[in-house]
């Protein structure tokens with residue numbers, strides 16, 4: 474399955490989500506994973522470098538791509554991997570559009586209250602455009618840095634109902650220090666010690682739901 478994590482806004486958790494999901498597939502599902510860093514800022518590549526340094530190996534293959542190479546290279550490599558995760562940058566780029574033309578799933582993280590109409594309109598229109606080239610593309614939005622309680626999930630679902638291109642995946646990740654703490658040392662929350670049980674269960678719940686979509 475090819476999963477592109479997309480949002481035209483920065484700082485919403487795309488890289489956090491991508492690297493944690495990629496590692497989850499490697500360690501829990503024993504899948505052969507390719508992590509594509511399609512963001513010129515290279516945060517996912519930095520994570521992989523840190524991880525290789527800490528563990529001796531990442532456990533997955535990692536490449537950095539830009540522009541249309543995201544589409545061409547992923548298409549050329551897809552038969553070699555069980556799963557491909559593509560991290561994209563926080564704006565409308567050729568690489569982001571290319572990722573959407575080749576992905577099976579677009580995962581759109583949003584933060585509570587930043588669930589603003591403009592961002593959603595932009596992402597929905599990019600996904601709508603991509604669907605005319607890529608009929609198998611399915612798009613799902615989910616909350617990242619969600620509050621542990623409150624009406625955020627309902628508000629998000631309501632905002633999304635105006636955009637039939639994007640379905641709401643009710644599998645939020647809470648705002649938990651475990652995510653930056655683990656990522657800053659090249660680990661997923663599943664590997665960090667001591668384990669944050671809530672972060673781990675949110676991540677595995679999301680991963681299991683995504684796996685069922687294939």
Ligand SMILES: Nc1ncnc2c1ncn2[C@@H]1O[C@H](COP(=O)(O)OP(=O)(O)O)[C@@H](O)[C@H]1O
Nearest residue numbers: 483484485486487488489618647648649652653
């Ligand atoms: N669920 C979360 N809980 C706490 N901090 C988070 C969470 N998700 C992301 N962050 C932090 O928010 C910042 C932005 O996340 P990042 O994944 O880099 O976003 P993006 O790739 O969309 O720019 C990072 O410092 C990251 O560690």
Ligand SMILES: [Mg+2]
Nearest residue numbers: 487488512516
């Ligand atoms: Mg990023």
